[in-house]
Structures are given as C-alpha cells and as structure tokens.
Amino acid sequence: MKNPPKTMAETLLKAQKYMNAEDALAAIRDAERPGDKGKKEDDCRGQKRERPDRWSNDEGKMKDDKTPRTVKFTPLVMPVDKILMQIKDEHYLKWPRPLHSSPNIRDNNKYCRFHKDHDHYTEDCRDLKEQIEELIRKGKLQQYVKKEESSRFRDGNKKQRDSSLRDKHNTSQPPHNVIREIKTIAGGPFTSGSFRSLRKALIPILMAHPVSDMNSIKAKPTTQCHVVAMPSPGRGHINPMMNLCKILASKNSNILVTFVVTEEWLGFIGSDPKPDSIRFGTIPNVVPSELVRAADISSFTEAVMTKLEAPFVRLLDQLEPPVTVIMADTFLFWAVGVGNRRNIPVASFWPMSPSMFTIIQHVDLLVKNSHFPSDSAKFEEHVDYIPGISSTQLMNIPFDGRNQQTTKWILEAFSWVNKAQYLLLTSIYEFESKVFDVLKAKFSFPVYAMDQIVPNFDFGENTNHSDNNYLHWLDYQPRSSVLYISMGSFLSFSSAQMDEIAIGLCDSGVRFFWVARDETSRLKDVCGHRGLVVPWCDQLMVLSHSSIGGFWSHCGWSSTREGMLCGLPFLTFPIIFDQILNSKLIVEDWKIGWRVKQDVGMNNLVSRVEISRLVQKFMNFENDEVKEIRTRASEFQQICQRAIAKGGSSETNINAFIQDLSHSMVIE
DSSP states (O other): OOSOOOSHHHHHHHHHHHHHHHHHHHHHHHHTSTTOTTOOOOOOGGGOOOOOOOBOTTTOSBOOOOOOOOOOOOOBSSOHHHHHHHHTTOTTOOOOOOOOSOGGGSOTTOEETTTTEESSOGGGOHHHHHHHHHHHHTTOOGGGBOHHHHHHHHHHHHHHHHHHHHHHHTTTSOOTTOOSOOOOOOOGGGGTOOGGGGHHHHHHHHHHSOGGGOTTOOOOOOEEEEEEEEOOSSHHHHHHHHHHHHHHHHHOTTEEEEEEEEHHHHHHHTTSOOOTTEEEEEEOOOSOOTTTGGGOHHHHHHHHHHHSHHHHHHHHHHOSSOOOEEEEETTOTHHHHHHHHTTOOEEEEEOSOHHHHHHHHTHHHHHHTTOSSOOGGGTTSEEOOSTTOOOEEGGGOOOOOOSHHHHHHHHHHHHTGGGSSEEEEOSOGGGSHHHHHHHHHHOSSOEEEOOOOSOTTSSSTTOOOTTTHHHHHHHTSOTTOEEEEEOOSSOOOOHHHHHHHHHHHHHHTOEEEEEOGGGHHHHHHHHTTSSEEESOOOHHHHHTSTTEEEEEEOOOHHHHHHHHHTTOOEEEOOOSTHHHHHHHIIIIISOOEEESOOSOSSSOOOOHHHHHHHHHHHTOTTSHHHHHHHHHHHHHHHHHHHHHSTTSHHHHHHHHHHHHHHTTOEEO
C-alpha cells in the first residue's frame, strides 16, 4: 500500500471510502444490465456512446465486457463551444460528416454549431471534443490547455508507474510513526468477499469511534489562504472581481474565497456556476437597490462608502478559517482601514481602465492647470500633462469634479490606495504600458496587470440553454454580417434617442442584434423584422460568434475588453464617467473604432440619418477605412491571446500575485 493508515481512525475512514466506491460501481453495473429501462442508445455521432473492445487479445474471441471505456480529455481553460468559435476559420479544423441519425428522432431544441444541425448542444459534442484532443496532441491549441491540470493529466500514468516502482523497492522499509498494533477485521475482498461484507463488522466500531471523537488524531498540517473579496455592488464591479477569484481558485487549490455581496445581489448571482472553493458571504441591503440606483447616483455612492463597513466587519468576525487577505474594490476605501487595523493585507481592486485610475490619481495636475473642476468653455483645450496619458481634449477627461459630493468620496477613496499592500488592475500591460510604468514607479507595493477576461468556470454543465434561441438566429446569419449593440446594464438613453437609433438601424439595411433590456418590447415594434432585439444575452458568447462583425458599445470597461478579445471593431456611444475615456482609447489611441456620438453628454441627440449613414459605412468591409480598423482590431486580439497564454504578461502577473498570497497562507 502506497500510503498505509497510521491510526485506527484513518483505517476506518479508508475502509469507508472503499465501501462507498464499491457501492457506486455496483450501481453502475446495475444500470448497465441488458433490458434496463433506463438504458438509452444514442446513435448520433455528436453523443455516441463508447463501446468496449469485446475481443480478447490472447484468444481472439469475444469477451463479455460491458464496462464502458473511460476517455480522459485534456483539461481546458474554456468550454469546447467557445474554442470552436475561436478556431472555426483555421485550416487545420476538420468539419464533421453530417449526422446519420434520422431527423425524426433528433432533439430540435438543441443545436450543434460543429455539425451545423439539431440534435445536441455544441458543448456536449463528442466529435468536437475528440478533434480538439487530437489537435492538442499534435501540438496545436496549446493556448487553450489548462496548464497545471494538463501537466498532471499527462504525467499521471508516469507518476503511477514511478510510484509503483518506489513501493516495490521500499517494501522492506516500514513507514515511520506507524502504530504498533492494528486490530483487523476478517472479511471483504481479503477473504474473496466484497467490501459490503465489512459493514456489519465496521458499524459497531464506527459508532464507538465517531469522527468527532478523534480529535487526538492529527492530520498533517495544511496551508490555506482565505481571501475575502468585497466588490462594490454593481455588475461592472462584481463580474470582473468574480472572474479573477475564479481564476485564482483554479490555479491554486489552497485558496478559499469568501465573496461578499448584499442579499439583493446574492439573488442576482447566487445560482451562477462557480467552483466549490468560492463561497458567498452576505450583508444586509443597506444601500439603494440596483433597480433604482441610476436615479440618484450621488446618494448611492455615499451609501456604498458609508454604510457597508459595519456589516462587513460583523461578517469578518464570523468567518472561518481566519482571513488572510482582503480583496476590496478601490472605491470601498474603508476596507483598507479594516485590514490595517487587523494586520490583514489588502489588495485594492480597480475594475476600470488603468488610464482612468491615473487621471484620478493625478487630479492635482488638473487643478494646477485650471482644468478641475472642468468648464465646458474649455472642452476643446488639450490636456497633455498627465503621466502616461496621451494628449487629448479636456472633454475626453471624464473626471470633471462638477458633482461635488461624488467627487469628494472618490478622492477620499484614492487617498487610501497608498495604504493598501497590492494594486490589481484589470487590463493587459501591452494596452496601456506607459500608464502601468507610471503607477509601478509611484507606489512602493506590487502593481499587477491581470486580465484573463475569460474565467474558467463561467460556462459548464449548468449553463441554461432554454433562453438561447438567439444563438440559433445567429447561426443562420452570414459571416461577420451582424452588428451587435449593447448600451450596458446601468444607464439608459431617452426614448427619443432610442427611437432614432432603432429607425436609423432599420433604414441602414444592416443586420443587427440589439440587447435592449427594458425597452425590448417597444423596440421590437419599432424595428420590425430587420434585426433581433432581446432583453439579455450571454455577451461574450455572442461577441465570439462568427456572424458578428462589429460592436456598437457604451464603452463600459468590461465590454471594451471583451470586444477586444474577440477582435471586433467598435462604434462607440459613451454616456458618463470612464466610458468617455474608454471611447477615447478606442478611437484615438488604439484606432479600432469610430465615434457615433461626437458630443459628450446624454442630452445631445444623434439623428437617424447620421446613424444610418455611419452603420452602412462601418459594415462595408470593402471600404479602406473599415479594412484598416478591422486589421488593427485583429492585431489587438492577438495581443490579448498572447498576454493570457502561458508565459504571457497577464498570466505572469496572476502567478506572481498567487505567489504573494502563498506568503499569507496560514497553517490549519
């Protein structure tokens, strides 16, 4: 035995595991008996059942082996349907033969984009999984392989053989600290029986020695890092922090995350798939509801910065194991004070662009140059003195200071940043390298650019397909022919502006896919059958679809990053705050998009005529200007892919942060 039990407790627990395993195998055998009503024969190539090799190698006769062959696939960083969207145009991808099962027996509610037919979901397609596995073994698609688990997967057999050899050589060397007397139980496989036969003998002993009474038996000490993550209550803050937590948990099994949200937000995201090492902690709804916060942003901001600390501290006192690191949204400055008072390191998490961070950080320069608070009369003046920021007009600097109360709280939050122990920025170094260099020089603690963008656990077996009919619609659209439109999940335009956009889109004749939230029903009537209007969608899944050719965006930072990952050009329509700066980055710095809205503010109407003309030009891929921005968008996509691949800048920074966390781990 490789790791013999050293105590009676360990012996009993190991025996219990064997019994449980045998019960599971017995249940499988029972389910596979001929004539079982629960047995299903699925003859479609997408979900074909593995058939065991029933021929004996030594006798050339059929053997009665009904055990299904287990096929292990290389662990991947994203589901196979997402990988298909990324490699669908590669020459090495071999599209499958048509399904040979009768169309009359297929499930028309399911659609496979690999077979381009109804019957099963793309993520369940066995042909696709097998082809991806074959390509990986040929040295391709390495950027999609989960490196740590893949190494264990490939090396598993070798380690098992080496372990067997070591055990064989070490049989004469008894393990240290083994107890001198072990009482045995005769029965089970040791006397040609089964582990089930051990139950009668084990139950009395288990009753006499319950696990709770075995405190004197100490397992080997283990290390664990307990991260408490506290985002600001808003989707643009919660999603990127949760994504990072999922990545951290996937890379190190010793990291436990308590993700703290209000009770309202638990209702919004509590059923989303996540790893077992991430759990939710809740605090009361002491801030205005997400459903009404847009009506009074100032009051919401003040509540977030003044009312969340007390319930957070009460929750912190109740958590086990002891908290080793606090990851808090930069706006929740009070979390830095909580950590400092308890000697807990704090990582300040910034969910917007690094450029936005450095502008606020250097507000003193804006004041010095009479650009803060800003004056609309000076909007066309150029700002060229903020470190790391390219020269731009004042109208593109969104931190204007005109809302005095909100400005006060933002500046208060930034005054606490230098008291944190880490600064985490959700971006890729190559996108804003000058800004990163400025911030690294400014702070004495580590500043990490970490943006994997695609979390490992967002889409799994629990993904809900019932509302994904919009993907079927996209499947039937020509390649790169659809303009995707999303105005974000927070603020809305006036009905007049929405109507101008809708009519302009219809007049353009361009196919479009519009996520319109509460305006969906009304806009469906306005748009007719010219495009598809939905209240919600899985944005990253849609952006990566082959039929999407452009992204009309409000320029929220998460949307901006997702669009760049998918290599799409932008039409920018910012409304407030960092969206304005993000639009400037897209149009002026990266040159991967055009502005729809030239003037800042929500009250300046863009006409249907302007919209129709611009959309027609934007989706005309023969236009030289369009070719140029599409080429640059593709180049930025490649930068994204290199940064998140093994050895890339983002992955390197994430690993460095995990290494820092390891120094904070406590012995359990």
